[in-house]
Amino acid sequence: MKCILRFVVAGVLFASSIFYVAVAGAEEEGAAPQENESEDIHELGSMILIPAGEFLMGDNESHGNEQPEHQVWLDDYYIDRFEVAMSKYQEFLDENLKLEPPPLWDDGMALNEAADRPAVGVTWEAANKYCQWVEKRLPTEAEWEKAARGTDGRRYPWGHMQPFVDIARYNLGITGWVSYTLTLASVRGGVKGMSVRHGLKTGGKSPYGLYHMSGNAAEWVSDWYDRYYYEDSPEKNPQGPETGTRKVLRGGSWEDEPRNIRVTARSKADPKFSDLTIGFRCAKDATGTESKAEQ
Numbered sequence: 001m002k003c004i005l006r007f008v009v010a011g012v013l014f015a016s017s018i019f020y021v022a023v024a025g026a027e028e029e030g031a032a033p034q035e036n037e038s039e040d041i042h043e044l045g046s047m048i049l050i051p052a053g054e055f056l057m058g059d060n061e062s063h064g065n066e067q068p069e070h071q072v073w074l075d076d077y078y079i080d081r082f083e084v085a086m087s088k089y090q091e092f093l094d095e096n097l098k099l100e101p102p103p104l105w106d107d108g109m110a111l112n113e114a115a116d117r118p119a120v121g122v123t124w125e126a127a128n129k130y131c132q133w134v135e136k137r138l139p140t141e142a143e144w145e146k147a148a149r150g151t152d153g154r155r156y157p158w159g160h161m162q163p164f165v166d167i168a169r170y171n172l173g174i175t176g177w178v179s180y181t182l183t184l185a186s187v188r189g190g191v192k193g194m195s196v197r198h199g200l201k202t203g204g205k206s207p208y209g210l211y212h213m214s215g216n217a218a219e220w221v222s223d224w225y226d227r228y229y230y231e232d233s234p235e236k237n238p239q240g241p242e243t244g245t246r247k248v249l250r251g252g253s254w255e256d257e258p259r260n261i262r263v264t265a266r267s268k269a270d271p272k273f274s275d276l277t278i279g280f281r282c283a284k285d286a287t288g289t290e291s292k293a294e295q
Helices: 002-028 086-095 107-111 124-133 141-149
Strands: 047-050 053-057 070-074 077-080 218-224 247-250 266-269 283-285
Touching: 047 141, 053 141, 070 141, 077 141, 086 107, 086 124, 124 218, 141 218, 141 247
Parallel strands: none
Antiparallel strands: 047 077, 053 070, 077 283, 218 247, 247 266
8 A cells, every 4th residue: 555655646746747847848949938937027136125124033833943933123125036047147157257157057058048047056155255246145034034924924925825836846856956947947937827826916926026935946045054043033133143154045945845945944054065956146235215126
């Protein structure tokens, strides 16, 4: 009986992986737009203003490092609408020739068929340098969670409902890495398709309009990791521990199960670590009306 169950589960997961490959393959071949493709007109690198105020951070019903739930006040700030795309990261590499490109990086793909896929395989140090290069910074862990969750305590960017394939790229661990275009979703994707039939008019976007805050690429934030940090963290504008050995990752990736792409889920890695599951987005202080960021 156990063998039969394993066979059935494996069949379901295999069929799911074929769906991903079929959709991505159609995109590669220049087929007509699929139902779950985005028509977003915002530029890569555009930002969204997150207003000042309180939000609920953490989850008392999940892993110990997400506890306790606590109210956090953040000043207003800007954060990237999209994950940093390969085409934008290629511009950075072209001006910083001494910087090693990520593993499997392909300059041609970064400027063509994979231009709108998230830049993955980037270390925390390289992500930090990129954000400084564009006169931004990495978001704090608290800034990231508020931008993903809003103020109503939801589990995922779109609400409490479990994810499904046309709004998030996740659960491909059994398939493993195939290629930039087949494994990763467009940073502008995940806003159409079944989501409309399920009542999610904006697909997988967060309450503030950010894309792919769950799945696709896990994202570096600025904070050092401390499992117990929430137990004694500041109530206003927490910046994370002063020192540490590993940096925080948020959002989960194309490889992760649903529980690991929740907006409260925390993971960590060495700042020099790189992996094809890891990307990033940038943030910046809201300094006034002179900012070029979009609201």
